[in-house]
Amino acid sequence: MQRATAYAGRIEAGEPFDTLDDCEDAILITEAALAVPGPRIVYVNAALERLCGYSREELLGNTPRLLQGYDTDREELARLRRELESRGQAEGEIMNYDKRRQEYVLGWTIVPIRDAAGAVRAWLSLQIDVLRESAGMRAQRTEA
Incomplete structure (x- = not known):
């Protein structure tokens, strides 16, 4: 949660989204509106493109539903929405699909980006x- 909040804080302080282009963390930013059809993607960085296989141009203007599929847990998505509406942040895991339609387990931390008045103007998702990630941590422990 800390890293996502720090990235959101940079945007709230006036940095443009593209200052996150070179972050190693995969970052996706959407509009604030959560109602159907859902928040549209307004920014992704290169790490997110590598994670899902879609280019920035393919993602911008779409909703994160583009990354969902048959085994995406709809109840978890409903929980996510409730958490964002009630707590203003959320963490979780879900089955997503890359551009080749290969499954991967996505872990996310979502925090708000607020305007000067404190209203949510966008959502930042660190993914x-x-x-x-688990395989990488296991490999590091094995090497140690």
């Missing part, structure tokens, strides 16, 4: 491939 990881949970299985790849």
Whole structure:
């Protein structure tokens, strides 16, 4: 949660989204509106493009539903929405699909980006491939 909040804080302080282009963390930013059809993607960085296989141009203007599929847990998505509406942040895991329609377990931390008056103007989602991250941590422990 800390890293996502720090990135959101940079945007709230006036930095443009593209200052996140070179972050190692995969970052996706959407509009604030959560109602159907859902928040549209307004920014992704290069790490997010590598994670899901879609280019920035393919993602911008779409909703994160583009990354969902048959095994995406709809109840978890409903929980996510409730958490964002009630707590203003959320963490979780879900099955997503890359551009080749290959499954991956997505872990996310979502925090608000607020305007000067404190209203939510966008959502910042820090995302990881949970299985790849776990394998990397196991490899590091083995090397130690």
